[in-house]
Amino acid sequence: MADQVLEELRQLEAAIPKMIEIARQFKLDFYPMRFEICPSEIIYTFGAYSMPTRYTHWSFGKSYHRMKTMYDYNLSRIYEMVINSDPCYAFLLEGNSIIQNKMVAAHVLAHCDFFKNNIYFSFTNPKDIIESMAVAADRFRHYEMVHGQDKVEAFIDSVMSIQEHVDPHRMIKPKVENKNKDQNNGCCQTKPASPYDDLWELDKNHSCSCQGECFRKHSKIPPQPEKDILLFIMEHAKDLEEWQLDIISTLRDEMLYFWPQMQTKIMNEGWATYWHLRIMREMDLTESEALEFAKMHAGVVLPSRSSINPYYVGLKIFEDIEKRWDKEFGPGAGREKIFEVRELENDISFIRNYLTKELVEELDLYLYRRIGHDWKIVEKNWEKIRDHLVDSMTNAGFPTIVVEDGDFGKRGELYLRHLYEQRELDILYLEKTLVHIYKLWNRPVHLETQIDNKPVLFSFNGEKGSKKFI
16 A cells, blocks of 8 residues: 555656646746645644644634544545645645546646736735744734633634724725815814925924814714724724734734635636646546546536536636637637636626626526525526626625724714625624624724614624614
């Protein structure tokens, strides 16, 4: 058995450079690759933590046991894990057959090409991500030693309850000026508006008798609704200690790193599937290997009756784009077009721009819901199906909630507003999350949303929650 394993390792070591050469001939452009074969315990630990190195949290252990149990009972399997890093690390599952590992290696080469070239990943930092997460994990362990594991983990619970509420587009949006400054009737309004005023007046006392209080009194925080709730709490919560600010900052940075992967799930998996198919076709496979590969690929793209299979849908859309562009603009135009799509789109624009009526019918997509005791198909119109998919992917599938007022009622309370888009919040989840937000803000918190198209305000004051229609 040991000799067979060594022989398969030698075959894989010989095959990977060949696959890299084929991928480069296809003009895939990826970071330097590092492949490792790991036992299932390691793969599922990485899968639960989403990274090889990360801080510890009970929810990661819960994920590990769920995934490992599914693997042990042969109900599901992680064949590989690839990290958006430079160099790019790909972990293959020990026990994969040689042909499985070859297909997985071809698959992750395309993932790495996607990480490197898709515009939405350009705001991540793949060069230092593994090291920075390892350093953060060390800091969190130190906090646990100083403040106690229960206290630190409870605080992480609260941060994780709203960790998706960041703004990945914050860096490319124009800075919003505080318009209330011009509306202020106080004496600060009379000060010059030059950007160098502060420099010239460093050595001077404030010429205004109010010492700036009139401006602070009348300015609204934030001046416009703020989507990045974690950042707002970091900047404006009054009672957070340094270690708590560090935890919020770290989890926010990690969410911004993972966000492009959530935005491009269908594209990324479709792209990797498209290329593992073509790279494997160029390999010298024996008849039995070709048969095993065909069976494995068929399993990857097997359509689901109850959900979207991103490998299948993404693959079919890329192949459809290539076919249509070749037909309209000549051979080669389609390949050029899919590289352009890979670079510029995310799942929302990918589905909105390239999911056609013919594809919806070919993929047999439909909407369904439970009616009585049965699940029934309720929509087959292709445009409504496409629009429903796009809506479900908006904000990576999470409800959009903004900070409306950080000094609500002039009492320092936090007022949040759900941007209702015909989708109601889960009330039980909402009420439990408000408790966590209170622990971060340490003052009463409110959330405005809609129930049955009526505005309603949920509040938590530190002792009990309340609800009232407004």
